[in-house]
Amino acid sequence: MTSQKFRVVSHRDAYRFAFDSLTKQGVSGSDAKNTAEGLVDADLCGVDTHGIQRIPIYCQRLELGLISANPRITVDNITPVCAHIDGDDGLGFVVATKAVEVATDRAKDFGFAISGIKRSTHFGMARFYIQQVVDSGFAAIVMTNASPSLPPWGSKRPIFGTSPIAIGFPNPSGENHFLLDMAPSVAARGKIRKAMRAGERIPEGWALDAEGRHTTDPSEAVKGVVLPIGGPKGSGIAMALDIFSGLITGAGFAGAVGDQLKVFDRPQNVGHFIFVLNPEIFVGPDEYKARFLEWELSVVNAPPAEGVKRVYLPGQIETENKKERLVKGIPYLEKDVQALNEFADECGIPPLTC
Ligand SMILES: NC(=O)c1ccc[n+]([C@@H]2O[C@H](COP(=O)([O-])OP(=O)(O)OC[C@H]3O[C@@H](n4cnc5c(N)ncnc54)[C@H](O)[C@@H]3O)[C@@H](O)[C@H]2O)c1
Structure with missing residues (x-):
């Protein structure tokens, strides 16, 4: 593994960089903030x-009109608990945040609600x-679909x-929420690109090359496919995410979502699916609190296996x-900071300060 140099940037400066970059492209203050x-x-x-290393590609797509800087997001209330949202090719952050707000508002009245979203990014x-x-x-x-990179199990086609x-x-204690967030691939594609930028190999089992052979070379891996967790099980979950987010919402599906780094003749048409539930609906607030705290303790106090600290x-x-x-700052790869600062220079915004 190559030794890497890092530069530490405060979260405030990283935020300022992202905000300035987006508003330069005509994104409104509130959407740039989000x-x-x-x-x-x-x-x-x-x-x-x-994180913020995604800014240059978002800005490039904003400039090309492939992401709408000021989308007209529409909400079609199909039923009291089901909203169909058209993101008008807006920034995915803005579209999904709107969809979360809509579903959470409805869940306050009805106990649960869903938002199905098309034409997002x-x-x-x-x-x-x-x-x-x-x-x-x-x-x-919360689910999303994404551009093709993972095959149905047994295939080499993404x-x-x-x-x-x-x-x-x-x-209910206000801390240590359950926050599972996982891709159905062994590793997110961004980790393979990060290894490529850092000049590192990737572990065996992450990806196949374009010919369907196992590879540890990230530059071959990006031409091939990433592998699912648990073989056919992860591949099945990836399919379900595509059905929920894409097939039923009207967004792209089965490979039709555009790759933001490669497809520049059309917007992405990403779909999302959001389900919000009042977790106290069955047992009431006091019992939910007691049961959650008991559950949490059973997990965090489970005895560690050999070689595991916690x-x-x-x-x-x-x-x-x-x-x-938040206290010590964010360590970014020096190479990434250099690239972001070249981008800042082109945009005419102040560079990241390290
Ligand atoms: N928008 C997109 O299209 C897209 C695509 C791919 C990935 N992503 C994002 O990339 C990120 C990385 O995804 P990933 O699958 O590589 O995540 P990951 O493998 O790093 O983590 C997956 C989950 O496992 C948990 N976890 C990890 N180690 C743990 C441990 N020792 N004990 C208990 N829990 C542990 C994490 O908290 C997380 O909830 C996610 O935030 C995902 O949303 C986004």
């Missing part, structure tokens, strides 16, 4: 494949949306995305990263 917060949140959590780290829901005391399942599913339940809840490592990085 997107910049989502990107910096990913960097704070340590999900740096989905890449929405970054899925945790950003379940966090918004658990912060208001509700549980959520058809499905490494699209994540995120599931959140609020911890047992975590899903999302806990990212939450702890965030606490630390």
